[in-house]
Amino acid sequence: MKIIIDAMGGDNAPGEIVKGVVDAASSLDPAIQYVLVGDEKTVTGCVKDAGGKKLLGDRITVVHADGVISMEDDPFDVVRKKKNSSMTVALKMLADGEGDAVVSAGNTGALYTGATMLVRCVKGIRRAAIAAIIPFERPMLLLDSGANVNVTAEYMEQFALMGAVYMEKLFDIRTPEVGLVNNGTESHKGTPVYVETFERLSANENINFVGNIEGKDIPKCKCDVLVADGFTGNIILKSIEGLGSYFMKRMKKMLYANLATKVSALVLKKELMQFKKDFDASEAGGSPFLGIRKPVIKAHGSSDARAIMNACRQAAKFAGNSVTEEIERRAQFLQKAKPAEIEGSSAGEDQGDEA
Amino acid sequence: MKIIIDAMGGDNAPGEIVKGVVDAASSLDPAIQYVLVGDEKTVTGCVKDAGGKKLLGDRITVVHADGVISMEDDPFDVVRKKKNSSMTVALKMLADGEGDAVVSAGNTGALYTGATMLVRCVKGIRRAAIAAIIPFERPMLLLDSGANVNVTAEYMEQFALMGAVYMEKLFDIRTPEVGLVNNGTESHKGTPVYVETFERLSANENINFVGNIEGKDIPKCKCDVLVADGFTGNIILKSIEGLGSYFMKRMKKMLYANLATKVSALVLKKELMQFKKDFDASEAGGSPFLGIRKPVIKAHGSSDARAIMNACRQAAKFAGNSVTEEIERRAQFLQKAKPAEIEGSSAGEDQGDEA
Numbered sequence: 001m002k003i004i005i006d007a008m009g010g011d012n013a014p015g016e017i018v019k020g021v022v023d024a025a026s027s028l029d030p031a032i033q034y035v036l037v038g039d040e041k042t043v044t045g046c047v048k049d050a051g052g053k054k055l056l057g058d059r060i061t062v063v064h065a066d067g068v069i070s071m072e073d074d075p076f077d078v079v080r081k082k083k084n085s086s087m088t089v090a091l092k093m094l095a096d097g098e099g100d101a102v103v104s105a106g107n108t109g110a111l112y113t114g115a116t117m118l119v120r121c122v123k124g125i126r127r128a129a130i131a132a133i134i135p136f137e138r139p140m141l142l143l144d145s146g147a148n149v150n151v152t153a154e155y156m157e158q159f160a161l162m163g164a165v166y167m168e169k170l171f172d173i174r175t176p177e178v179g180l181v182n183n184g185t186e187s188h189k190g191t192p193v194y195v196e197t198f199e200r201l202s203a204n205e206n207i208n209f210v211g212n213i214e215g216k217d218i219p220k221c222k223c224d225v226l227v228a229d230g231f232t233g234n235i236i237l238k239s240i241e242g243l244g245s246y247f248m249k250r251m252k253k254m255l256y257a258n259l260a261t262k263v264s265a266l267v268l269k270k271e272l273m274q275f276k277k278d279f280d281a282s283e284a285g286g287s288p289f290l291g292i293r294k295p296v297i298k299a300h301g302s303s304d305a306r307a308i309m310n311a312c313r314q315a316a317k318f319a320g321n322s323v324t325e326e327i328e329r330r331a332q333f334l335q336k337a338k339p340a341e342i343e344g345s346s347a348g349e350d351q352g353d354e355a
Numbered sequence: 356m357k358i359i360i361d362a363m364g365g366d367n368a369p370g371e372i373v374k375g376v377v378d379a380a381s382s383l384d385p386a387i388q389y390v391l392v393g394d395e396k397t398v399t400g401c402v403k404d405a406g407g408k409k410l411l412g413d414r415i416t417v418v419h420a421d422g423v424i425s426m427e428d429d430p431f432d433v434v435r436k437k438k439n440s441s442m443t444v445a446l447k448m449l450a451d452g453e454g455d456a457v458v459s460a461g462n463t464g465a466l467y468t469g470a471t472m473l474v475r476c477v478k479g480i481r482r483a484a485i486a487a488i489i490p491f492e493r494p495m496l497l498l499d500s501g502a503n504v505n506v507t508a509e510y511m512e513q514f515a516l517m518g519a520v521y522m523e524k525l526f527d528i529r530t531p532e533v534g535l536v537n538n539g540t541e542s543h544k545g546t547p548v549y550v551e552t553f554e555r556l557s558a559n560e561n562i563n564f565v566g567n568i569e570g571k572d573i574p575k576c577k578c579d580v581l582v583a584d585g586f587t588g589n590i591i592l593k594s595i596e597g598l599g600s601y602f603m604k605r606m607k608k609m610l611y612a613n614l615a616t617k618v619s620a621l622v623l624k625k626e627l628m629q630f631k632k633d634f635d636a637s638e639a640g641g642s643p644f645l646g647i648r649k650p651v652i653k654a655h656g657s658s659d660a661r662a663i664m665n666a667c668r669q670a671a672k673f674a675g676n677s678v679t680e681e682i683e684r685r686a687q688f689l690q691k692a693k694p695a696e697i698e699g700s701s702a703g704e705d706q707g708d709e710a
Contacts, residue, residue: 136601146538149538149544149545149546150546150547181590182590183501183504183585183586183589183590183593189504190504190586191504191505191586192505194586214590214593215589215590215591215592215593215594215595215596215597216593216594216596216597216600217597218594218597218598219597219598219600219601220597220601230538231538231545231546231549231587232586232587232590234538234570235536235537235538235569235570235587235590235591236570236590236594237570238538238569238570238571239570239571239573239591239594239595239598240570240594240598241570241571242570242571242572242573242574242575243573243574243594243595243598243602245571245574246491246574246575247598247602250630250633251606251630254623254626254627254630255623257626260622261622261623261626263619263622264618264619264620264622264623267615267616267618267619268609268610268616268619271609271612271616272609275605275606275609278605
């Protein structure tokens with residue numbers, strides 16, 4: 001098993017990225033090898049700084065890449081202007097079979113575009129989705145959480161299928177419950193695309209569809225997989241993130257109001273740490289791209305070493321459990337869109353290689 | 356000033372509704388009169404039970420209505436099958452000039468349908484919106500929060516204008532800042548309708564547009580008016596509600612973990628109450644329907660007497676500040692949709708009376 005890491009992507013790259021990989025190599029399954037892609041001299045220096053000198057050439061190898069995709073770069077730069085960037089080189093290696101998974105904390109749009117164009121979609125899958133674990137009482141996978149702003153019901157049904165496979169394989173959930181984000185529980189609720197998705201999911205015997213999930217029920221985790229279009233999914237995910245920070249800020253203000261409350265804060269220290277941990281998305285690793293031929297994991301831009309180590313663990317599990325193979329197997333039983341349903345040429349294009 | 360109240364709508368009707376009105380009549384501006392619509396005998400009994408006997412016939416009158424619109428009723432029942440329901444009678448009275456505002460805690464869809472069909476839209480306004488105050492650091496009005504699942508950029512621009520007028524008139528904000536919900540801050544983000552809305556809002560000199568607002572920035576209240584389509588707006592509003600409850604539940608669990616934490620909970624009692632109050636939407640009153648010719652306020656279904664009193668206060672302010680007149684005045688300067696932009700007949704229909 002070989003995991004390729006974009007050493008130059010993310011707010012804390014390359015230092016924390018490399019440190020996370022050194023920690024992973026030191027503590028995770030010794031059968032896993034790590035390939036760090038980035039400026040050779042800098043990255044090698046970081047490996048040594050992180051105490052990983054003796055792992056070099058053995059568990060950890062460094063592959064040189066010239067450039068870096070920044071957060072400001074256009075997503076298409078990954079395949080046009082910056083073909084020698086660490087992200088592009090990492091994805092090309094994955095496409096060429098020189099590794100089993102890619103982890104990057106870099107520009108999400110670029111990683112998605114690069115994964116779709118270089119590694120390509122699973123056969124039969126029209127659009128890959130970005131999935132995200134929502135950190136509540138039980139793990140719930142939200143997808144699409146930002147890649148596909150314009151969707152069809154066919155894409156959404158595929159998101160449901162891919163999410164179910166992922167939760168089954170990575171979280172050992174037998175027949176994952178799938179819910180559809182909506183503005184009401186009734187089957188006629190939502191835009192026409194949502195109404196049609198409800199019909200498709202209800203009719204699909206291979207999907208354990210539990211119905212529409214309203215906003216107020218999202219924290220109740222009534223399902224294992226929550227399907228949304230990328231526009232709505234992104235707003236939900238980011239709102240939860242923003243509200244989590246806001247509540248923590250308010251709680252801190254409350255606990256540091258005066259001497260008596262400060263004493264209370266000390267008493268509650270353990271519980272507060274747990275509370276904070278529960279809302280820390282990096283505990284769960286990164287966001288898997290589902291529907292790409294090989295596992296690609298997007299770690300949070302602000303990832304520290306611990307988050308990168310968690311993402312490496314997740315990548316190994318993703319690659320080791322035949323998730324993409326199972327998605328391909330099940331995708332062949334899906335109902336195709338009628339030609340009339342596909343609006344415009346771009347929506348009609350199948351990104352998966354049908355050859 | 357006369358406020359008409361649907362006495363039979365809501366989970367706690369008629370008892371709490373009537374009690375709220377008796378409290379309002381006893382404590383708010385004595386120039387306000389209240390008309391309670393519902394089963395005459397029951398409602399009159401409730402007024403007496405709430406200690407409002409001496410207000411009857413003076414500040415409070417009761418108008419009889421036979422039926423009740425339930426939460427399960429089809430929204431169109433308000434104008435079709437249940438024409439004698441308390442909600443229908445209240446709205447008809449408003450349309451006929453027998454009052455200045457309607458407050459109801461009943462079925463939202465029915466109230467919106469009834470308001471649109473019986474009271475009708477302001478001249479020049481294509482679709483009325485349901486607005487909601489988001490309870491964070493500063494009041495922020497989110498609209499549409501559920502009425503219009505399918506929108507055009509023209510509707511969304513009108514939502515922006517209506518929201519700005521409301522915040523100006525009811526919250527004394529001079530040139531309210533208007534933001535657009537989106538999955539990124541850049542102008543090209545979102546669905547085609549959102550991209551066009553961004554263009555329209557940027558070009559409109561009468562709207563103080565501050566740009567796209569991402570989910571994570573919603574709790575930061577970077578604007579006074581937050582524009583969304585009704586599908587997305589509903590999911591945002593309900594998610595905030597659900598997350599608020601979830602955080603309170605988690606916090607309680609944390610505070611009641613053991614004896615030491617229970618003592619802390621006592622110390623924090625005052626701060627906890629404030630925290631809870633800050634997230635209690637009923638403090639701000641109800642959700643105003645903007646774009647209807649006369650003020651209609653939807654109180655939360657679970658409203659108690661205090662929430663109803665707040666909604667009555669809000670209705671009086673709404674009616675007393677010429678909000679609808681100002682919306683009509685400003686709507687005439689808005690850019691009309693090009694005929695090609697209007698898809699299908701229903702989207703093209705103008706609900707406002709242009710005569």
